[in-house]
Amino acid sequence: MSDQTDSVVDTASPVAPAPTAETTPPRAKGTGFWAWFRRLPIDVWLEPLVIVIVGAGFITWHALTDFTANESAQLDTSVLVDTTIAHVKLTVVAAVVVLAIAIPLGILLTRPSMTKLTPIAIGLGNIGQSAPAVGLLVLLTFWLGTGFRTAALGLIVYAVLPILQNTIAGLRQVDRRVIEASRGIGYSAARTLVQVELPLAVPVILNGVRTALVILVGTATLSTFIGATSLGTLITTGITVFLPRVLIAGAILVALLALTVDWIGRLVEYVATPKGMR
Structure with a gap:
């Protein structure tokens, strides 16, 4: 009897499997910056390559070309740096104000009690977007005069619509069942908005932000017509003289700036998008 019991125990005892190549733990993926960079979509890392190539070509052309006296007065390195900084400053100020207006307004208009006002807000945004940029800046000049403040206000009015529309569209596309589920587990309306709705709407919202920023960079060149310094000064000077x-x-500088802004926006969009939605 004892022999049978021992044999049963011996048979039931686990036997460690022999090590094989299949049980070898996989090699850990790289976690450094370059490993993360290589995992980016091709359109995210290809654009900076284009920017570097075009920028290097422009710097080489500027260094090797013999300019006339009139050209040197406009294309001196210090003048180019100051003009580019002024252009960036104008764009950044307008972008910050647009973001502070359009995103909160878009969130507000998607709340059940405010949806009736959405057509009015979109209609006002369409008025600003459909008006010719130069005409809008000139009209604002009669009210505020010339200079940086008028140019910034014109850019703000011109760039609100893309972000506003995308914020509304992004929040409306969130599945209502997901929102109801979050409320069902005890989330407040504010917590649901911050932790559920906005993360799911991020790709659409940031796409609108990218569009608006590129519009701002391009439209800022027109500020030269109302006395605000920008890269448009070089373009108008080159045409008139x-x-x-x-x-x-x-x-070229405007194009490089627009490409850089678009790439930064694309990178932020990729990082901010939840992994399951990339």
Whole structure:
């Protein structure tokens, strides 16, 4: 009897499997910056490559070209730096104000008690977007005069609509069942908005932000017509005085700035989007 019992115990005892290549733990993926960078979509890391190539080409052309006296006055390095900084400053100020207005307003208009006001807000945004940028800036000049403040206000009015529309669209596309489930487990309306609705709406909202920022960079060139310094000064000077090199330099710098802003926005959009939605 004892022999049978021992044999049963021996048979039931676990036997450690022999080590094989299949049981070897997989090699851990890289966690450094370059490993993360290589996992980015091709459109995220290809755009900075284009920016670097075009920027290096412009710097080489600027360093090796013999400019005339009139061209040198406009294309001196210090002048280009100051003009670019002024352009960036104008764009950043307008962008900050637009974000502070459009995103909270879009959130407010998606609340059940405020949905009736959505057509009015979109209609007002369409008025600002449909008006020609130069005409809008000129009209604002009669009210506020020329200068930086008028240019910034014109850019704000012109760029509100894309962010407002995308904020509303992004929040409306969130599945109502997900919202009801979050409320059912005890989340307040504010917590549901912050932890459920906004993360799911981030890709659409940030897409609108990218569009608005590129619009701001391009439209800011028109501020030169109302006395605000920007890269548009180089473009208008090149046209009016017939200095093609100055015109080309201004156009290239605006294009580089727009590409850089678009890439930064795309990178932020990728990082802020939940992993399951990328």
